[in-house]
Amino acid sequence: MSLIENLRGRGEGEESPGGKYNPFRILEIGESMVRYCDGIRIKNYNFLAILTSDRLVLIESAQQSAGTIAKEIPVSMIQGAVMERDEKNRPALAISMEVGGQTRLMKLVFTGLIAEPETECREWFAAINGYPPEPEVQKEPEPLPSVQVPPSAEPHPQSKQVSPSPIIDAEAVSAVRKEVPVQESVADQVKP
Known part of the structure; x- marks a missing residue:
């Protein structure tokens, strides 16, 4: 056949x-x-x-x-x-x-x-x-509601907070952390 x-x-x-x-x-x-x-x-x-x-x-x-x-x-x-x-x-x-x-x-x-x-x-x-359909539009996730931080709880302008990234070398992160002064948490700074 x-x-x-x-x-x-x-x-x-x-x-x-x-x-x-x-x-x-x-x-x-x-x-x-x-x-x-x-x-x-x-x-x-x-x-x-x-x-x-x-x-x-x-x-x-x-x-x-x-x-x-x-x-x-x-x-x-x-x-x-x-x-x-x-x-x-x-x-x-x-x-x-x-x-x-x-x-x-x-x-x-x-x-x-x-x-x-x-x-x-x-x-x-x-x-x-005779033509492809429009690509489906992915809905963007809605942003989380923002939390208002009272002015007394804002970090001091001279101090910078560093958040480690999984891409950054671990030794570089530990060196940066040593240079940044330790801050109190926002919960400790805001008192009722």
């Missing part, structure tokens, strides 16, 4: 190793594979989703061995995709489609059945839209 035949699938009725459907079997002449992923949830069903150069094909996961296509959407109908989260905080794509003059949404949820659902969702976004 040649490499191309192996990629496109075995003879009719033969399954891929492990009993999973070989997504390359659905390719038609001139059509190329873009992405495929098993474990995509739409409403209450899990699908093997296959995105080709011409169409988005959905095969119900439970029916993979039969290879029966549950839904087929031409790529020309797909307007774009937006990354979202479902009610269980899983990554999802809301795909908008033009159907009979109306825009419809279909939400693909990338479930825990997928090794890396976050990465897979981002790659599907890029494949559908």
Whole structure:
């Protein structure tokens, strides 16, 4: 069997190793594979989703061995995709489609059945839209509330406090500590 035949699938009725459907079997002449992923949830069903150069094909996961296509959407109908989260905080794509003059949404949820659902969702976004999603902005931790130090408790301007850094040589730190006068702690200086 040649490499191309192996990629496109075995003879009719033969399954891929492990009993999973070989997504390359659905390719038609001139059509190329873009992405495929098993474990995509739409409403209450899990699908093997296959995105080709011409169409988005959905095969119900439970029916993979039969290879029966549950839904087929031409790529020309797909307007774009937006990354979202479902009610269980899983990554999802809301795909908008033009159907009979109306825009419809279909939400693909990338479930825990997928090794890396976050990465897979981002790659599907890029494949559908033609550009990668914006990088996620990490929220900066909120600063701790500042404590007001009474003026009498402020350190004297001539003395400097040295805090050791893990990068500084230990001998250099001990030499600096010998030069710095010992100060009373702030708690000892503030008296009620």
